[in-house]
Amino acid sequence: MLEIITSSALPVRHGFFTRKGGASSGVFAGLNCGTGSSDQTEIVAINRARVAEAMGVDAGALAAVHQVHSADVVTVVGPTADRPRADALVTAAPGVALSVLTADCQPVLLADPQARVIGAAHAGWRGALDGVLEATLDAMEAAGARRDRIRAVIGPSISQPAYEVGQEFFDAFLAEDRDNHRFFTHSPAGRYLFDLPSYGLHRLRSAGVGHAEWTGHCTYRDSERFFSYRRTTHAGEADYGRLISAIRL
Structure with a gap:
């Protein structure tokens, strides 16, 4: 059986799919949707x-x-097999499901239910820092949404206790905004721990969305339900599965 995490904040059909219920085996065991x-x-x-x-x-x-x-967004007008290089999708077309893949990065699903405009974004640290969430909001507005009505939910992502980063990473965020130090703490080893979901929420709320939340699920900590690039790297495995998140009108 598929396991689908949803949020009452999004009054349209959507789901953050876990790895359960798929046909893959081995390190990909479960619902690996990564082409x-x-x-x-x-x-x-x-x-x-x-x-x-x-x-x-x-x-x-x-x-x-x-x-x-990247911070690139595409607007989808109907069913298509094309997969342009980008990290977010927006549509006002009924019957089309927007999807993104993640394995520690943030999957972000968005909707303006009144305007009937939706979006889906893949927001890792680089995309979030470069503005993929704001670009998604801009594209939704261009499709008829209103920013203060947009509701955004961040799905399963790596949590701060599992996200150890180095000095250059920390410096890149401080170069963007000195106040970004608040998204970092120190690990027992003296390195930095980055709070990716809190940073994503900060970018969404600062951009003026009507509501933003995180589901609270950590991909790294729960190997039974989620794939994790970082966990795979630490385990020395050759590859890893990708989780899928989707939304439709």
């Missing part, structure tokens, strides 16, 4: 078809992008 992984192509296609069915759309209406940790 860029070394998992079997046909198995990934089965997993994605299960997600499309759960979202009530045909597989061809599960829109996606080729994610590159």
